[in-house]
Amino acid sequence: RIMRPDDANIAGNVHGGTILKMIEEAGAIISTRHCNSQAGEPCVAALARVERTDFLSPMCIGEVANVSAEITYTSRHSVEVQVNVMSENILTGAKKLTNKATLWYVPLSLKNVNKVLEVPPIQYTRKEQEDEGKKRYEEQKLDRLETKQRNGDVIFPIINPEPHTVGYSQSSLIHLVGPSDCTLLGFVHGGVTMKLMDEVAGIVAARHCKTNIVTASVDAINFHEKIKKGCVITISGRMTFTSNKSMEIEVFVDADPFVDEPRERYRAVSAFFTYVSLSKEGKPLPVPQLLTETEDEKRRFEEGKGRYLQTKAKRQAQMQQAAQQ
Amino acid sequence: RIMRPDDANIAGNVHGGTILKMIEEAGAIISTRHCNSQAGEPCVAALARVERTDFLSPMCIGEVANVSAEITYTSRHSVEVQVNVMSENILTGAKKLTNKATLWYVPLSLKNVNKVLEVPPIQYTRKEQEDEGKKRYEEQKLDRLETKQRNGDVIFPIINPEPHTVGYSQSSLIHLVGPSDCTLLGFVHGGVTMKLMDEVAGIVAARHCKTNIVTASVDAINFHEKIKKGCVITISGRMTFTSNKSMEIEVFVDADPFVDEPRERYRAVSAFFTYVSLSKEGKPLPVPQLLTETEDEKRRFEEGKGRYLQTKAKRQAQMQQAAQQ
Amino acid sequence: RIMRPDDANIAGNVHGGTILKMIEEAGAIISTRHCNSQAGEPCVAALARVERTDFLSPMCIGEVANVSAEITYTSRHSVEVQVNVMSENILTGAKKLTNKATLWYVPLSLKNVNKVLEVPPIQYTRKEQEDEGKKRYEEQKLDRLETKQRNGDVIFPIINPEPHTVGYSQSSLIHLVGPSDCTLLGFVHGGVTMKLMDEVAGIVAARHCKTNIVTASVDAINFHEKIKKGCVITISGRMTFTSNKSMEIEVFVDADPFVDEPRERYRAVSAFFTYVSLSKEGKPLPVPQLLTETEDEKRRFEEGKGRYLQTKAKRQAQMQQAAQQ
Numbered sequence: 011r012i013m014r015p016d017d018a019n020i021a022g023n024v025h026g027g028t029i030l031k032m033i034e035e036a037g038a039i040i041s042t043r044h045c046n047s048q049a050g051e052p053c054v055a056a057l058a059r060v061e062r063t064d065f066l067s068p069m070c071i072g073e074v075a076n077v078s079a080e081i082t083y084t085s086r087h088s089v090e091v092q093v094n095v096m097s098e099n100i101l102t103g104a105k106k107l108t109n110k111a112t113l114w115y116v117p118l119s120l121k122n123v124n125k126v127l128e129v130p131p132i133q134y135t136r137k138e139q140e141d142e143g144k145k146r147y148e149e150q151k152l153d154r155l156e157t158k159q160r161n162g163d164v165i166f167p168i169i170n171p172e173p174h175t176v177g178y179s180q181s182s183l184i185h186l187v188g189p190s191d192c193t194l195l196g197f198v199h200g201g202v203t204m205k206l207m208d209e210v211a212g213i214v215a216a217r218h219c220k221t222n223i224v225t226a227s228v229d230a231i232n233f234h235e236k237i238k239k240g241c242v243i244t245i246s247g248r249m250t251f252t253s254n255k256s257m258e259i260e261v262f263v264d265a266d267p268f269v270d271e272p273r274e275r276y277r278a279v280s281a282f283f284t285y286v287s288l289s290k291e292g293k294p295l296p297v298p299q300l301l302t303e304t305e306d307e308k309r310r311f312e313e314g315k316g317r318y319l320q321t322k323a324k325r326q327a328q329m330q331q332a333a334q335q
Numbered sequence: 336r337i338m339r340p341d342d343a344n345i346a347g348n349v350h351g352g353t354i355l356k357m358i359e360e361a362g363a364i365i366s367t368r369h370c371n372s373q374a375g376e377p378c379v380a381a382l383a384r385v386e387r388t389d390f391l392s393p394m395c396i397g398e399v400a401n402v403s404a405e406i407t408y409t410s411r412h413s414v415e416v417q418v419n420v421m422s423e424n425i426l427t428g429a430k431k432l433t434n435k436a437t438l439w440y441v442p443l444s445l446k447n448v449n450k451v452l453e454v455p456p457i458q459y460t461r462k463e464q465e466d467e468g469k470k471r472y473e474e475q476k477l478d479r480l481e482t483k484q485r486n487g488d489v490i491f492p493i494i495n496p497e498p499h500t501v502g503y504s505q506s507s508l509i510h511l512v513g514p515s516d517c518t519l520l521g522f523v524h525g526g527v528t529m530k531l532m533d534e535v536a537g538i539v540a541a542r543h544c545k546t547n548i549v550t551a552s553v554d555a556i557n558f559h560e561k562i563k564k565g566c567v568i569t570i571s572g573r574m575t576f577t578s579n580k581s582m583e584i585e586v587f588v589d590a591d592p593f594v595d596e597p598r599e600r601y602r603a604v605s606a607f608f609t610y611v612s613l614s615k616e617g618k619p620l621p622v623p624q625l626l627t628e629t630e631d632e633k634r635r636f637e638e639g640k641g642r643y644l645q646t647k648a649k650r651q652a653q654m655q656q657a658a659q660q
Numbered sequence: 661r662i663m664r665p666d667d668a669n670i671a672g673n674v675h676g677g678t679i680l681k682m683i684e685e686a687g688a689i690i691s692t693r694h695c696n697s698q699a700g701e702p703c704v705a706a707l708a709r710v711e712r713t714d715f716l717s718p719m720c721i722g723e724v725a726n727v728s729a730e731i732t733y734t735s736r737h738s739v740e741v742q743v744n745v746m747s748e749n750i751l752t753g754a755k756k757l758t759n760k761a762t763l764w765y766v767p768l769s770l771k772n773v774n775k776v777l778e779v780p781p782i783q784y785t786r787k788e789q790e791d792e793g794k795k796r797y798e799e800q801k802l803d804r805l806e807t808k809q810r811n812g813d814v815i816f817p818i819i820n821p822e823p824h825t826v827g828y829s830q831s832s833l834i835h836l837v838g839p840s841d842c843t844l845l846g847f848v849h850g851g852v853t854m855k856l857m858d859e860v861a862g863i864v865a866a867r868h869c870k871t872n873i874v875t876a877s878v879d880a881i882n883f884h885e886k887i888k889k890g891c892v893i894t895i896s897g898r899m900t901f902t903s904n905k906s907m908e909i910e911v912f913v914d915a916d917p918f919v920d921e922p923r924e925r926y927r928a929v930s931a932f933f934t935y936v937s938l939s940k941e942g943k944p945l946p947v948p949q950l951l952t953e954t955e956d957e958k959r960r961f962e963e964g965k966g967r968y969l970q971t972k973a974k975r976q977a978q979m980q981q982a983a984q985q
Contacts, residue, residue: 011833012863015514015665020565039836039892043916072670074831074863100866103823184508184538189340189839194890213509213567217591240345242506242538266542336661337689340839360662364724368750377751397844399689425693426702426770445751514665519722 013073019212019222021288024069026225027208029095029109034060034201036079037091037113038193044081044089045117048130054193055115057200057233058088059150063111064227068292069097075108082112083143084129089115090143113200114150123195123236154232165246165262175301179217182246183210187239198237203263203279204228210247211259211283218249218257219297221287226256229282229317235265237278242266250282251314252300258314259283282317338398344537344547346613349394351550352533354420354434359385359526361404362416362438363518369406369414370442373455379518380440382525382558383413384475388436389552393617394422400433407437408468409454414440415468438525439475448520448561479557490571490587500626504542507571508535512564523562528588528604529553535572536584536608543574543582544622546612551581554607554642560590562603567591575607576639577625582610583639607642663721669862669872671938674719676875677858679745679759684710684851686729687741687763688843694731694739695767698780704843705765707850707883708738709800713761714877718942719747725758732762733793734779739765740793764800773845773886804882815896815912825951829867832896833860837889848887853913853929854878860897861909861933868899868907869947871937876906879932879967885915887928892916900932901964902950908964909933932967 017028034057041055069075076096083090095109119125134140171177183206191202208225215223237243244264251258263279287295302308342353359382366380394400401421408415420434444450459465496502508531516527533550540548562568569589576583588604612620627633667678684707691705719725726746733740745759769775784790818827833856841852858875865873887893894914901908913929937945952958 012669012859019511020514035836036834039834043892100863101870103867103870181509182507183510184506184535186344186534186538189345192839209511210509213511216567242541337685364662364750368724368748368753371751372753379751399693423693425689426696426704428693428697 011075013069013071013075015071018071019224021222021290022071023222023224023288024071024073024075025205025208025212026065026228026283027205027212029065029069029075030060030063030204030208030228031199031201032075032077033063033093033095033109033111034113034199034204036077036093037115038199038201040079040081041089041091041115041117044084044132045127045129051127052120053117053127054120054195055089056118056193056195056197056236057113058116059114059154059233060200060204060228060231061112061150062227062230063109065109065225067097067106067108068224069108072099072101074098074100076105081132083140083147084132085144085147086128087116087126088147089117089129090146091115112146118195120194123197150230153230163262165248172301174218174298175303176248176307179214180246180248181210181213181217182244185243185245187237187241187243189239192239196239198239198241198243200233203233203237203243204231206243206245207247207261207263207279207281208283210245211261211285214247214249214259215257215285215287218252218300219287219295221295222290223257223285223287225283226286227284227321229284231279231281233279235276235278237263237265238267240267243278247283249300250310251318252297253315253318254296255286255294256318257285257287257297257300258318259285260310282314336400338394338396338400340396343396344549346547346615347396348547348549348613349396349398350530350533350537351390351553351608352530352537354390354394354400355385355388355529355533355553356524356526357400357402358418358420358434358436359438359524359529361402361418362440363524363526365404365406366414366416366440366442369409369457370452370454376452377445378442378452379445379520380414381443381518381520381522381561382438383441384439384479384558385525385529385553385556386437386475387552387555388434390434390550392422392431392433393549394433397424397426399423399425401430406457408465408472409457410469410472411453412441412451413472414442414454415471416440437471443520445519448522475555478555488587490573497626499543499623500628501573501632504539505571505573506535506538506542507569508538510568510570512562512566512568514564517564521564523564523566523568525558528558528562528568529556531568531570532556532572532586532588532604532606533608535570536586536610539572539574539584540582540610540612543577543625544612544620546620547615548582548610548612550608551611552609552646554609556604556606558604560601560603562588562590563592565592568603572608574625575635576643577622578640578643579621580611580619581643582612582622582625583643584608584610585635607639661725663719663723663725665721668721669874671872671940672721673872673874673938674721674723675855675858675862676715676878676933677855677862679715679719679725680710680713680854680858680878681849681851682725682727683743683745683759683761684763684849684854686727686743687765688849688851690729690731691739691741691765691767694734694782695765695777695779701777702770703767703777704770704845705739706768706843706845706847706886707763708766709764709804709883710850710854710878710881711762711800712877712880713759715759715875717747717756717758718874719758722749724748724750726755731782733790733797734782735794735797736778737766737776738797739767739779740796741765762796768845770844773847800880803880813912815898822951824868824948825953826898826900826957829864830896830898831860831863831867832894833863835893835895837887837891837893839889842889846889848889848891848893850883853883853887853893854881856893856895857897857911857913857929857931858933860895861911861935864897864899864909865907865935865937868902868950869937869945871945872940873907873935873937875933876936877934877971879934881929881931883929885926885928887913887915888917890917893928897933899950900960901968902947903968904946905936905944906968907935907937907947907950908968909935910960932964
């Protein structure tokens, strides 16, 4: 698919959210097809989780996005899909890897949306592939439990905030879930949710540093609760941490099932997005430091610093490993 | 154009905002064409004002919208356009008048966006047409000055509100202005702004009464300030008044020109939308009364009541007049 | 409707696919209206075929597309519609004919999608009009049968292809059919399919010659099979022939009805698109010759050459005829 002006910011860089949406669509197609490959109850694969994703190089208007997806592991009730996105400049022929993502899907019955069906097992060419997949499966299961407990937090509005404080850039967006946001089951596509989350995170980042910003990475996202057609969803974002050249933004998605339903507003998804600020030549710029005021803001800043240092250490370890090979 | 699922709410009624957007596009085409009909500087017609508009009957998915536009008056620097929208059920052939709207456009030079050009005069078939047009022109000019002064108000967030209070349903939405929202001059189409305003007003109305709601009318809207590509706009809505079967919602549009511009956030547009709540059979339902708490809320409720009674009296006078003819 | 940045490529030329989609929407409206004009079973007109269409002059961002449609022939079960598209520059008032297209629709019952209803006959002002229409009807019927037999072909991926070979530029795109792609009957609009086909053909052409390319013509397209909501469609394109200044691309649409249906993947549509390469000044550029490797590729090249020479001969005959009048 060719990247169009609406897929990008005014500097011509494609929104991370557009890419996340394409990744999720590819994942949903391949896993739905796999789960229906054996006779049995028809089903639709629903996104349960996206692993941490780095945006390796920005994509631009006019480039072609090549998305390829492969099923890499199946447990009894879930499918792991790996998706690669290449950007291709069709005028020069140059290709670059933009993204590598890992997504987990769960098959839901078309007749009874609360019934999780069994997944047909895939064949592995080597025994280690299955073992490594199983390890990844166990790890993400653990992480899913953890984030479920963290999910009570709310973003309170702040009146007349100072520049570079948390309140200054925090933003929220409401969206009425329409038919084209939804799967055959009438629930919002995970990719639509991620696109809206990236939109809010991008506005928070731009309000903080008032420059051209691009998505650098997204932490693992867990989709705890489905969101139904006709809901109003509120997507809120606040900055939690800044390093010299990056900003971390926490994003919440809350759903209000307001028509014809007795249910209260609930937290459907939450995630951390990391953004960098780019000069006109596409070089990373220094970012103004986030001013923390309350105890909670200071605590969240320290937690963000922890995540930042951990990621940095992991990346250095990988680079050393690669250099030794 | 055929109405699609994306143009409508889950009950199948087309959003008022979709209709407003089509009306504005028709008005922009006819007035830009007219203003360029004589040799001279090329220009683009920018929406300055929309008169009060009633939604006479709801439009549904699958129907075809027929939009027709006519220039009815020209002053030295502005063009009045009347737009009619008919909904046509192409299966039965039934046609209904959905909307009649009056819009005012101003020609801006393509070379210098701050320069308002002169409008070629139109020919009137009868002298009275010109006189009535002139009267409408003077009236709207006066009204534009008045609303300009009222525009300082801000919607403050409220924490943990009670059901049916103002704070309970108030909502806001942020939108990053993209290329396809804009005219050749790089400013947001008036129709795009109105569609977003209707979206927020609809969410406020639905949060208040938790039923299927539709736009019944929009008060005159003045577009005081242009909004540029790349801006973030915040559209906020709060309920101001409820009658037995209608809700009035005030909507503000504020623009943040955050990239590359020293300018502060400014109020670009404001307007009142009236909504009604419909049963599954399409009959108007009673609306829960708005609970006002602060002095400001009580004052706004009284002002809304004034507007409501005035509109009601006007409509009754028109019906009597029609009955006598 | 005003052409927006998203309707066009980076050089500002509106995609042929956008124009095809508007043409089909106009055709669907007029023929659905006609088929429901007499009391009887309500129906929706489904696109069965589009005749060969030339793109006479490119349309640009900011221009207004005027689409007009007329019913020119009716057989017992089908309607022929002629659609003209004019591009209007509303700043200068200049109008140009962009497209003339002929489409065939078939009325399907709203209650039973497999039932083709009868078409109310139209009145002809002259007897010859009916005779000429009948001739066109018989011709297209024959052509429809022929293409049905040709439809078994598949595009295989090629690894590490050489520049300017068939494998080098061949491309495919996967799309999940959503609600807003569909008619009231839950089948994809013909116009949506054509837009996607043009997108893939455009990528193939751009990959081959790495310049700004525009659609020059589309050969007759037959819609043999309907595509249902929820399907995944794969649109694949490969270059079949190059002349000095044009490229012919064959496009296939395959549908995978993978949820809820036992059916195998099937070929829904196929067509030939012709593209030209334009310089920055809008002049046609020479096109690199297509390198054919396999026997099949050589055969398809020769067939493409045949179509090219036939079209050229037809056009010269028409020009001579016009010169003599």
